[in-house]
Amino acid sequence: MATILVIEDNQAIRENIAEVLEMASYQVLEAADGKQGIILAETRQPDLIVCDLSLPILDGFVVLQMLNNEKKPFKIPFIFLTARAERAEIRKGMEMGADDYITKPFNPSELLSAIECQLKKAAHTRSAALKAGGATIDRLPAEDTEPFKNLIRDRNIRTFKNKQIIYQEGTHPSCLYFILKGFVKAYRIDEDGKEMITGLFKEGDFLGYIPVLERSRYNDTAEAIDQVIVSVIPVQDFEELMGQKFAREQMIKMLTHTIEEKELQLLRMAYDSLRKRAADTLLTVFNKYNVAGDQNVGIKFSRGNLAALAGVAKESFARTLADFRDEHLIEIRHGVIYLLDIRKLNQLSN
Structure with a gap:
């Protein structure tokens, strides 16, 4: 049974989320502010965190930043839950390492779907050790x-x-x-x-x-x-x-x-499509390079190495990269690949 930490200062909303998650067979931890949430995250090690952005004492951005500073082998999936819908806020959260962003009011099925997606991704990351790692x-x-x-x-x-x-x-x-x-x-x-x-x-x-x-x-x-x-x-x-x-x-x-x-x-x-393989390969290599949690790290692998890791022809992989670039999912500068929209790449990968 996965454990979900819900950090939400509005008691009614927090209790409603907890009820939905418990009905879906999740174990739930509750925190009413950012400080309490950080303490629970560090002491109870939940499988996933749902965190409101506007919190007393420490807001959601600070909570995410402080948890990212903890040196752990695997990152806890983090979903922002907020009434704010400004593009700049969403981009800031994703650049800081948030895995998803849900805007209030939301449908419970939307929240459950996002949680299930991130838990599956985290399980894959742990079991596959970033898909091509070794014993460490x-x-x-x-x-x-x-x-x-x-x-x-x-x-x-x-x-x-x-x-x-x-x-x-x-x-x-x-x-x-x-x-x-x-x-x-x-x-x-x-x-x-x-x-x-x-x-x-x-x-x-x-x-x-x-x-x-x-x-x-x-x-x-x-x-x-x-x-x-x-x-x-x-x-x-x-x-x-x-x-x-x-x-x-x-x-x-x-x-x-x-x-x-x-x-x-x-x-x-x-079984994976070419686009899915390409997205998964980019995320895999990005996470390998991104050991310090810097979202602006570039991928310096050659196109041949990336294609070989994905198990596809180099020409096919290059065409897919071009499509990703045109869709503003990635940017290529001086041969180095930078991920612009990690959220969409994660969606393609999953």
């Missing part, structure tokens, strides 16, 4: 990460330049990599010579762990995107750590995300 210690509780931090500490450091191969498909692993800085793509080349990206890894991710665990060859190739710095962990040291029951259980938890994300990626490639 950031997904574990802080007290469970110490064995992995010790594994990484005091290791040889290697730097890879842009497009430099980190490991090659068909070779046996001699070490495990932990990414300290940068992005890495893993890919395969099919029989027609088409590249398909099988994984996208960022700072804090383990790289090349599955062949080590399976004692098998690499089934894809890993390549640096721009400059990448990694910590090199000998296979023997990793295997010794996996001999400990506690560490093994934690690694299994992390690897579960990898299995789920591969299944989701294949399903999307099989």
Whole structure:
């Protein structure tokens, strides 16, 4: 049962929302002002927040800003609920990281639909770990990460330049990599010579762990995107750590995300439309780059990499980008893609 935090100073409206959500089988937390809402959000960790914009003590913008400053592995979906309908207000909220914006008066079905959409998106983000991520210690509780931090500490450091191969498909692993800085793509080349990206890894991710665990060859190739710095962990040291029951259980938890994300990626490639794939790919890469919560971060991936990640032809992806640009969903400056309307892209993705 998902938990929804409702931050609304009008008691009648707050109670009405709570009643609707409880009838829809959600667990509801209520806050009458922004300060109380922040405290509940930090202590109870709800699955989603519905927040009025005009609040006493701290308004909705401040609530969102303060919650975004909290460094957590996953962002709590945030829906603004307000009587204001000015375009500037809506744009400000979305630029600050709000996921949706509902104007009063509203139909209960509209609210439930928005909540369901954002919960599904959040579930996909958590399970797929941004669709193409890897096992990362950031997904574990802080007290469970110490064995992995010790594994990484005091290791040889290697730097890879842009497009430099980190490991090659068909070779046996001699070490495990932990990414300290940068992005890495893993890919395969099919029989027609088409590249398909099988994984996208960022700072804090383990790289090349599955062949080590399976004692098998690499089934894809890993390549640096721009400059990448990694910590090199000998296979023997990793295997010794996996001999400990506690560490093994934690690694299994992390690897579960990898299995789920591969299944989701294949399903999307099989059934999603081109526009949906393109929107989802842009959001995936944007979230990878946007680790600091800056909505103005640009996507510096090449069109070929983006198309390979989406599993479509480069020409088709380029045409879709052109359509998105004409629809003012994105802007392209000096080859860098900036997302102008994240809300609409999320709607296309979902």
